[in-house]
Amino acid sequence: MTDSTPVRPVTWWGGMPVPWIAAWTQESIPRQLLTVYHGPDGDRLGLQLESPVDRHYGVPWVRMPAVRRGRPRYELVHALRQRQAMSRLLCQLCGGPTIGSRPDDRSLWLMAARGGETLAEGQTTTAPPVHTPCARTATEHCPPLGHGWRAALVSSAPVWGVAGVIYEPGTLRQLPAREDTADGLHRVPFTSSLIHWVLAVRLVVTLHGVEPVTDLEMLDLEAPEHH
Numbered sequence: 001m002t003d004s005t006p007v008r009p010v011t012w013w014g015g016m017p018v019p020w021i022a023a024w025t026q027e028s029i030p031r032q033l034l035t036v037y038h039g040p041d042g043d044r045l046g047l048q049l050e051s052p053v054d055r056h057y058g059v060p061w062v063r064m065p066a067v068r069r070g071r072p073r074y075e076l077v078h079a080l081r082q083r084q085a086m087s088r089l090l091c092q093l094c095g096g097p098t099i100g101s102r103p104d105d106r107s108l109w110l111m112a113a114r115g116g117e118t119l120a121e122g123q124t125t126t127a128p129p130v131h132t133p134c135a136r137t138a139t140e141h142c143p144p145l146g147h148g149w150r151a152a153l154v155s156s157a158p159v160w161g162v163a164g165v166i167y168e169p170g171t172l173r174q175l176p177a178r179e180d181t182a183d184g185l186h187r188v189p190f191t192s193s194l195i196h197w198v199l200a201v202r203l204v205v206t207l208h209g210v211e212p213v214t215d216l217e218m219l220d221l222e223a224p225e226h227h
């Protein structure tokens with residue numbers, strides 16, 4: 001471990017912690033201006049007047065403001081902060097790095113039991129990791145976790161694909177939202193040809209080396225010293 005603390009101050013609003021990945025009222029998503037780019041490998045979806053900041057992992061990402069102003073919208077995840085948190089393994093509550101924050105180089109993952117996602121080996125998820133102290137804060141103060149939560153230590157979380165909106169090639173008609181996912185977004189792996197027709201809204205990873213955690217209070221207190 002380094003001597004710099006990876007846990008950052010958490011933003012509070014009305015007695016509740018505001019997750020770093022939560023969207024705020026001044027961060028609403030504007031209408032997206034889409035186009036089709038013709039490349040050597042075929043046609044693909046793109047944003048009009050695209051710049052390098054618009055495309056990540058080869059996929060166009062939804063354009064939206066990132067100002068954290070107004071009021072927090074706890075129920076909404078901010079697309080750009082989610083991607084940053086997932087790709088750099090930043091804590092979803094405080095936004096600080098989770099890499100190097102534990103002596104065993106694993107990361108802690110936490111989610112509401114009701115959310116529909118589990119923490120099984122090989123499971124895909126859109127919920128970024130969390131620091132141990134931030135997980136304790138979240139389970140104590142975040143209402144969705146008050147109905148139960150799942151936690152696990154995870155060895156690695158390679159990127160799998162994106163969650164987003166799929167557009168029909170040619171017509172650019174938006175495919176209907178998924179009804180079997182809480183956010184209505186389609187999950188598209190990077191290996192699928194559909195990846196060329198999705199506007200990404202979340203980065204999706206898979207979890208490997210999953211060890212369930214049932215007691216956050218005891219976590220790290222019993223961890224062996226790391227030299």
Ligand SMILES: [Zn+2]
Pocket residue numbers: 006007008091092093094095096130131134
């Ligand atoms: Zn944190």
